[in-house]
Amino acid sequence: xxxxxxxxxxxxxxxxxxxxxxxxxxxxxxxxxxxxxxxxxxxxxxxxxxxxxxxxxxxxxxxxxxxxxxxxxxxxxxxxxxxxxxxxxxxxxxxxxxxxxxxxxxxxxxxxxxxxxxxxxxxxxxxxxxxxxxxxxxxxxxxxxxxxxxxxxxxxxxxxxxxxxxxxxxxxxxxxxxxxxxxxxxxxxxxxxxxxxxxxxxxxxxxxxxxxxxxxxxxxxxxxxxxxxxxxxxxxxxxxxxxxxxxxxxxxxxxxxxxxxxxxxxxxxxxxxxxxxxxxxxxxxxxxxxxxxxxxxxxxxxxxxxxxxxxxxxxxxxxxxxxxxxxxxxxxxxxxxxxxxxxxxxxxxxxxxx
Amino acid sequence: xxxxxxxxxxxxxxxxxxxxxxxxxxxxxxxxxxxxxxxxxxxxxxxxxxxxxxxxxxxxxxxxxxxxxxxxxxxxxxxxxxxxxxxxxxxxxxxxxxxxxxxxxxxxxxxxxxxxxxxxxxxxxxxxxxxxxxxxxxxxxxxxxxxxxxxxxxxxxxxxxxxxxxxxxxxxxxxxxxxxxxxxxxxxxxxxxxxxxxxxxxxxxxxxxxxxxxxxxxxxxxxxxxxxxxxxxxxxxxxxxxxxxxxxxxxxxxxxxxxxxxxxxxxxxxxxxxxxxxxxxxxxxxxxxxxxxxxxxxxxxxxxxxxxxxxxxxxxxxxxxxxxxxxxxxxxxxxxxxxxxxxxxxxxxxxxxx
Ligand SMILES: NC(=O)c1ccc[n+]([C@@H]2O[C@H](COP(=O)([O-])OP(=O)(O)OC[C@H]3O[C@@H](n4cnc5c(N)ncnc54)[C@H](O)[C@@H]3O)[C@@H](O)[C@H]2O)c1
Ligand SMILES: NC(=O)c1ccc[n+]([C@@H]2O[C@H](COP(=O)([O-])OP(=O)(O)OC[C@H]3O[C@@H](n4cnc5c(N)ncnc54)[C@H](O)[C@@H]3O)[C@@H](O)[C@H]2O)c1
Ligand SMILES: [Zn+2]
Ligand SMILES: [Zn+2]
Numbered sequence: 001x002x003x004x005x006x007x008x009x010x011x012x013x014x015x016x017x018x019x020x021x022x023x024x025x026x027x028x029x030x031x032x033x034x035x036x037x038x039x040x041x042x043x044x045x046x047x048x049x050x051x052x053x054x055x056x057x058x059x060x061x062x063x064x065x066x067x068x069x070x071x072x073x074x075x076x077x078x079x080x081x082x083x084x085x086x087x088x089x090x091x092x093x094x095x096x097x098x099x100x101x102x103x104x105x106x107x108x109x110x111x112x113x114x115x116x117x118x119x120x121x122x123x124x125x126x127x128x129x130x131x132x133x134x135x136x137x138x139x140x141x142x143x144x145x146x147x148x149x150x151x152x153x154x155x156x157x158x159x160x161x162x163x164x165x166x167x168x169x170x171x172x173x174x175x176x177x178x179x180x181x182x183x184x185x186x187x188x189x190x191x192x193x194x195x196x197x198x199x200x201x202x203x204x205x206x207x208x209x210x211x212x213x214x215x216x217x218x219x220x221x222x223x224x225x226x227x228x229x230x231x232x233x234x235x236x237x238x239x240x241x242x243x244x245x246x247x248x249x250x251x252x253x254x255x256x257x258x259x260x261x262x263x264x265x266x267x268x269x270x271x272x273x274x275x276x277x278x279x280x281x282x283x284x285x286x287x288x289x290x291x292x293x294x295x296x297x298x299x300x301x302x303x304x305x306x307x308x309x310x311x312x313x314x315x316x317x318x319x320x321x322x323x324x325x326x327x328x329x330x331x332x333x334x335x336x337x338x339x340x341x342x343x344x345x346x347x348x349x350x351x352x353x354x
Numbered sequence: 355x356x357x358x359x360x361x362x363x364x365x366x367x368x369x370x371x372x373x374x375x376x377x378x379x380x381x382x383x384x385x386x387x388x389x390x391x392x393x394x395x396x397x398x399x400x401x402x403x404x405x406x407x408x409x410x411x412x413x414x415x416x417x418x419x420x421x422x423x424x425x426x427x428x429x430x431x432x433x434x435x436x437x438x439x440x441x442x443x444x445x446x447x448x449x450x451x452x453x454x455x456x457x458x459x460x461x462x463x464x465x466x467x468x469x470x471x472x473x474x475x476x477x478x479x480x481x482x483x484x485x486x487x488x489x490x491x492x493x494x495x496x497x498x499x500x501x502x503x504x505x506x507x508x509x510x511x512x513x514x515x516x517x518x519x520x521x522x523x524x525x526x527x528x529x530x531x532x533x534x535x536x537x538x539x540x541x542x543x544x545x546x547x548x549x550x551x552x553x554x555x556x557x558x559x560x561x562x563x564x565x566x567x568x569x570x571x572x573x574x575x576x577x578x579x580x581x582x583x584x585x586x587x588x589x590x591x592x593x594x595x596x597x598x599x600x601x602x603x604x605x606x607x608x609x610x611x612x613x614x615x616x617x618x619x620x621x622x623x624x625x626x627x628x629x630x631x632x633x634x635x636x637x638x639x640x641x642x643x644x645x646x647x648x649x650x651x652x653x654x655x656x657x658x659x660x661x662x663x664x665x666x667x668x669x670x671x672x673x674x675x676x677x678x679x680x681x682x683x684x685x686x687x688x689x690x691x692x693x694x695x696x697x698x699x700x701x702x703x704x705x706x707x708x
Binding site for chain 2: 072076079080083107110111112113114115136137138141142144146147148149150151
């Protein structure tokens with residue numbers, strides 16, 4: 001069992017969930033509400049129950065799975081169910097699921113009766129390595145992602161890789177992109193460990209090291225004024241591609257798949273304007289190409305992609321700021337790049353996959 | 355101009371709104387959004403504009419007036435309008451209205467893009483003396499009041515009694531009940547000043563003293579663990595009567611009117627179990643009777659009222675806790691009272707008004 005202390009709470013890495021059990025026993029909550037989606041109800045709740053046989057009484061709140069349900073309508077449903085269960089201010093919400101469940105459940109708890117305690121038990125690799133620290137809660141509105149939310153820290157987060165066994169390979173690879181990102185921006189060792197892994201098995205150790213990096217970055221910059229922007233590596237272009245794919249593809253890219261493309265393009269930009277050397281660029285690109293499927297981007301959609309980048313909430317004052325690598329394990333932020341060069345990086349990706 | 359420092363921000367008392375003007379000029383917000391309801395759009399926006407001729411560009415978001423519209427549907431409307439206006443994280447929301455507007459606007463701002471700054475310009479006496487400090491934001495859901503919300507402090511609050519000129523007499527008296535309450539629980543002088551006033555004119559000075567008391571109480575107990583409960587004087591019984599009236603009366607009681615009845619009943623309880631003396635009880639009761647209209651309560655509804663008290667969120671563990679006076683200007687909390695005695699206090703009120 002390992003622990004990381006984040007902004008006022010612990011992230012516990014344990015495949016047996018012993019600490020979770022102790023947490024529930026030690027705290028004097030009036031009531032336990034478990035938020036799941038249909039899949040985590042089927043696959044993860046039994047794991048939780050097997051690890052915690054003496055779990056207290058609890059009530060289940062179930063939502064439909066998928067990003068399209070991370071919206072205000074489902075959130076209202078969660079609030080109403082909490083009311084129906086008579087939850088008071090001393091109730092505890094346990095969010096058991098991927099980022100959709102932890103984001104929405106965190107928001108529902110943060111705003112119910114002006115805030116009740118919640119803990120997160122993330123069950124996808126993405127939510128374990130990315131949503132477990134930082135205190136972001138939220139829902140989408142009118143297809144704008146995470147536009148409504150709060151910064152509210154959970155009381156604790158419990159991470160068990162046992163949950164990942166029922167997750168499909170594509171979801172594992174998608175979450176894995178954030179681990180690669182953490183290596184690229186801060187820790188060459190972690191990047192090399194990633195390189196030597198055979199997916200889909202991801203050891204708890206790697207998840208731990210990955211969260212450690214994100215946690216270091218966000219605790220140094222809790223209000224997103226500076227350093228935290230390096231977490232955005234791969235995301236300026238990646239988000240645009242993700243957004244485009246969501247609207248236009250029958251089977252849209254997953255977040256991490258889009259970010260992997262974004263990381264290739266932004267590694268190229270790093271090479272062009274931030275001194276990332278040839279060899280490292282080549283290394284990153286070959287590795288990402290090997291792990292993630294190729295995606296075809298027609299030049300006719302470049303203007304759409306650039307527009308999407310401009311609309312991204314992280315770009316204030318209408319400037320396109322990037323996080324760019326200097327070398328593997330070292331990243332700068334607030335690097336402003338011309339549109340021509342962005343197009344060039346998209347061409348670079350296209351040529352790779354031709 | 356007077357100022358009170360609350361939890362990290364200033365409450366400014368000024369009838370000319372000079373400080374508000376300076377605030378808007380000094381801060382570098384990307385955008386100004388003004389939230390109003392139909393009435394404050396008609397009556398208060400012109401006052402604001404007259405005081406601040408050089409007001410920056412702003413966008414207006416208008417909601418329908420009334421508690422029945424302090425709900426998630428209108429809140430979604432506010433969020434969507436913010437999105438339509440392209441509000442970014444550096445936008446400022448100015449809530450211009452009564453408690454409905456400041457509560458809902460505060461909540462919308464606290465949750466938009468995980469929180470943008472907001473300032474409150476309360477335009478009813480109730481919102482000036484009660485909603486101006488404490489950081490409570492919120493909306494109702496399924497007719498449960500303030501069930502969804504946050505604790506989020508505004509950047510500043512600006513109080514001008516000029517706005518009160520267009521407020522009707524009933525609304526003034528309703529808000530005035532909270533001023534009387536502040537006197538009763540903490541400040542005999544303020545209570546005596548109230549007694550010598552001729553409504554509906556309320557001097558800025560009295561509003562200032564009243565807010566000072568509430569602020570002292572909430573800053574001593576920001577998380578509502580103890581002392582803050584004295585603010586609940588008159589509210590345990592008052593809320594039940596307000597809730598009953600809302601559902602059953604054609605022209606329901608206003609909040610302060612119900613609280614005035616609650617204060618009479620709870621002053622009686624204070625006399626019976628907390629040593630409030632005869633003369634002071636008599637003084638309080640005669641004064642409240644003179645300011646507020648009589649309301650007829652039939653004994654047949656006593657059980658309904660007691661049920662409503664039990665469901666009130668402030669009563670945890672199913673015990674009925676009261677804030678009770680020891681003398682005028684001195685109040686205790688966590689006083690548990692038997693149901694028989696509560697009934698007796700309702701009878702006391704009935705007999706007064708027969
Ligand atoms: N709060 C943050 O800091 C943060 C960070 C990154 C991402 N996010 C958010 O997270 C969301 C994406 O997270 P996600 O990829 O976990 O999405 P998700 O919650 O939709 O999970 C993906 C799919 O896997 C299923 N699933 C979850 N756990 C499973 C398990 N153990 N076995 C089998 N199936 C399982 C889910 O039901 C869903 O169908 C996005 O909404 C994103 O905005 C938040
Ligand atoms: N946040 C807090 O700490 C706190 C404290 C007390 C009350 N509240 C909330 O405040 C609400 C009640 O406040 P309220 O009484 O101000 O209600 P309100 O906002 O509904 O205002 C009452 C009426 O007066 C109108 N109005 C407002 N200002 C006016 C003006 N200057 N001239 C003419 N008309 C005007 C409004 O349009 C409305 O019709 C409740 O929802 C309550 O929960 C919050
Ligand atoms: Zn990401
Ligand atoms: Zn009140």
